[in-house]
Amino acid sequence: MRRHAGRKAEPPGVRKVLLVRLIAPAIYLRATVDGLISHIQRFSLHDGPGIRTTVFLKGCNLRCAWCHNPETQRAGPEIQFLFEKCVGCGQCVQACSLGAHALAAGRHVFNRGLCAGCGRCAHACYAQALVLVGRRMSSREVLVEVLRDRAYYRTSGGGVTLSGGEPLMQSDFSAELLRLCKAEGVHTAVQTNLAWPWETVVRLAEATDLFMVDIKLMDGESHRRWTGHDNAMVLENLRRLAGRRIVVRTPVVAGINDSVGEIGRIAGFVASLGPAASYELIACHPLAAGKYRGLGMPVPEGLTAPDAQTMERLVSEARRCGVEVRGPRRAIAGAQDGGAASIGR
Known part of the structure; x- marks a missing residue:
């Protein structure tokens, strides 16, 4: 076809859903x-x-x-950090404009107090060590x-x-x-x-x-x-x-x-x-x-x-x-x- x-x-x-909307649009x-x-x-x-x-x-x-x-x-979006998956690539550091992520002595340091829950770091993390929990x-x-x-x-x-x-x-x-x-x-x-x-x-x-x-x-x-x-x-x-x-x-x-x-x-x-x-x-x-x-x-x-x-x-x-x-x-x-x-x- x-x-x-x-x-x-x-x-x-x-x-x-589109079909039902035509039949019963009000709801x-x-x-x-x-x-x-x-x-x-x-x-x-x-x-x-x-x-x-x-x-x-x-x-x-x-x-x-x-x-x-x-x-x-x-009651808000937040980042879940799966430590065991982190490879220390630093992509999250570059993605976060608020400085919530840093690499210190080869270790990932996550400052939750600076995190706005935007999810940019999770999007950049190819290892999936950072997960955004909560979406509209x-x-x-x-x-x-x-x-x-x-x-x-x-x-x-x-x-x-x-x-x-x-x-x-x-x-x-x-x-x-x-x-x-x-x-x-x-x-x-x-x-x-x-x-x-x-x-x-x-x-x-x-x-x-x-x-x-x-x-x-x-x-x-x-x-x-x-x-x-x-x-x-x-x-x-x-x-x-x-x-x-x-x-x-x-x-x-x-x-x-x-x-x-x-x-x-x-x-x-x-x-x-x-x-x-x-x-x-x-x-x-x-x-x-x-x-x-x-x-x-x-x-x-x-x-x-x-x-x-x-x-x-x-x-x-x-x-x-x-x-x-x-x-x-x-x-x-x-x-x-x-x-x-x-x-x-």
């Missing part, structure tokens, strides 16, 4: 909000039912001691990425999951993207800490098929100690969402929330939400040390994974409370550490 010179064929996802004309995206992970298997595309948003209001995705915590994308641009795998969603019962970071921290963008996905018939899920006013939660609820919410600890003060925020809004919002499809998850960390009593209290609360709510226990492993170092953040210390016997006891206790229990399973680090999904945020 002859093609017009200089004309580039549109990818299938783009053609589909697409409103699709103007940009979001700050950490990364988009295709073929995720642990972020909801079926094969999914997980959109990791950047920025979070909690600081969980065991966070597996520290690159999603800060419109809801329509993300939709195109999501629709690339819609055939897999249909055959597996999958869809799109908004994760992070914290999707409710970018509620305008998240609500719009969820509406666009629903208009395309794509199943939607949101992984959220739910520590937000109800007015923010309800904006996303109308276009969300499944909420995946962590209850890390039942005691408010303990929750604040380990996450930086109490859990009063989390529990109240879950009560308001009762009757909807909810998966409550607990990232289990040895010595913090791995007691039978703690899990029994959480499971009892989940059971009170009704039969549409289920419970998942996730053994939290310290897998993200490399990410913390690459971001110039202190590596969490003293955190250990619960053993298999402990996890089995906790699952038995949760089931005794009359709640449907999924797992146990092991937490997986985010895509930029080579994993497939974001767990235990």
Whole structure:
């Protein structure tokens, strides 16, 4: 088939979006909000039912001691420095007009205090030792990425999951993207800490098929100690969402929330939400040390994974409370550490 010179064929996802715009233009004309995206992970298997595309948003209001995705915590673009890949070529030094990079005695020195997060150094780094984490994308641009795998969603019962970071921290963008996905018939899920006013939660609820919410600890003060925020809004919002499809998850960390009593209290609360709510226990492993170092953040210390016997006891206790229990399973680090999904945020 002859093609017009200089004309580039549109990818299938783009053609589909353009076609739907002609059929139902109003929702697409409103699709103007940009979001700050950490990364988009295709073929995720642990972020909801079926094969999914997980959109990791950047920025979070909690600081969980065991966070597996520290690159999603800060609400702005930043550079991740993968020390082991650096070859000392000096291209970043030439690319940065602010002097954030230097070579001293053959070693790369990165002054984060001077970095503006522009990404020029990452673009110049052929060794890929410098990675820009965080880019602005419109809801329509993300939709195109999501629709690339819609055939897999249909055959597996999958869809799109908004994760992070914290999707409710970018509620305008998240609500719009969820509406666009629903208009395309794509199943939607949101992984959220739910520590937000109800007015923010309800904006996303109308276009969300499944909420995946962590209850890390039942005691408010303990929750604040380990996450930086109490859990009063989390529990109240879950009560308001009762009757909807909810998966409550607990990232289990040895010595913090791995007691039978703690899990029994959480499971009892989940059971009170009704039969549409289920419970998942996730053994939290310290897998993200490399990410913390690459971001110039202190590596969490003293955190250990619960053993298999402990996890089995906790699952038995949760089931005794009359709640449907999924797992146990092991937490997986985010895509930029080579994993497939974001767990235990």
